[in-house]
Amino acid sequence: MLLSALFTFLAAHGVFAGRGAATTSTLCEAAAQYAAAETGVPLSILRAVTLAETGRTNRQNNRFTAWPWAVQSGNKGDWFADAPSAISYVNGLIEQGTRNIDVGCFQLNLHWHGKAFPNIETMFSPRENALYAAQFLQRLYTETGDWRQAVGHYHSRKAPRAQAYVSRLETLFETHLAASQPARHPPARKANPVPSRYGLVGARGPLINMGRTSRPVIGGLQ
Numbered sequence: 001m002l003l004s005a006l007f008t009f010l011a012a013h014g015v016f017a018g019r020g021a022a023t024t025s026t027l028c029e030a031a032a033q034y035a036a037a038e039t040g041v042p043l044s045i046l047r048a049v050t051l052a053e054t055g056r057t058n059r060q061n062n063r064f065t066a067w068p069w070a071v072q073s074g075n076k077g078d079w080f081a082d083a084p085s086a087i088s089y090v091n092g093l094i095e096q097g098t099r100n101i102d103v104g105c106f107q108l109n110l111h112w113h114g115k116a117f118p119n120i121e122t123m124f125s126p127r128e129n130a131l132y133a134a135q136f137l138q139r140l141y142t143e144t145g146d147w148r149q150a151v152g153h154y155h156s157r158k159a160p161r162a163q164a165y166v167s168r169l170e171t172l173f174e175t176h177l178a179a180s181q182p183a184r185h186p187p188a189r190k191a192n193p194v195p196s197r198y199g200l201v202g203a204r205g206p207l208i209n210m211g212r213t214s215r216p217v218i219g220g221l222q
Contacts, residue, residue, distance in 0.1 A: 024067070025065040028066035034131070038134070041141075042147070083124055133154075
């Protein structure tokens with residue numbers, strides 16, 4: 001618990017950012033792995049969602065990666081170099097009365113989800129941001145009984161926008177993630193399985209028992 005809290009504090013305050021963009025660009029990926037292990041939500045889905053929400057091309061290695069210090073407000077997206085810069089910008093927006101702000105690896109909306117966090121710093125923490133997003137996806141899956149619908153609803157309740165989002169995830173996964181997708185998820189730290197008509201997603205690993213069909217959950221996403 002102490003190490004986890006220390007990681008959260010350091011990441012939220014941009015301590016890792018000074019080591020270079022290559023290190024910072026792995027924070028959302030690491031956070032997705034952590035959240036998948038904690039909740040049992042398929043890692044492939046979390047990887048694709050964070051990439052869809054904050055992905056950008058890293059000029060140093062020309063890789064398309066998720067970025068933890070991303071902010072969107074008023075259809076305007078910004079990628080900041082470090083956490084303090086992003087946090088300062090968001091605090092400025094709040095002072096102006098703006099609440100429709102998406103922050104962090106999974107672009108959580110301050111208006112709808114901000115009350116779940118004690119402060120903006122915690123909401124920006126890659127691990128806390130990812131864990132909340134995974135738990136939100138769990139609730140949507142419980143509601144819909146289908147991962148495609150759950151992921152679509154993560155973006156929008158309006159069917160056309162939800163379907164377009166799922167299609168975008170499929171494309172991103174096949175283009176940027178499929179080759180590096182781990183064969184299995186890291187072992188879940190908590191026995192917190194999610195009921196599924198295809199088996200269990202949770203402590204026993206990813207969604208691997210596909211029943212009578214081999215059709216993946218979302219295109220190449222499993």
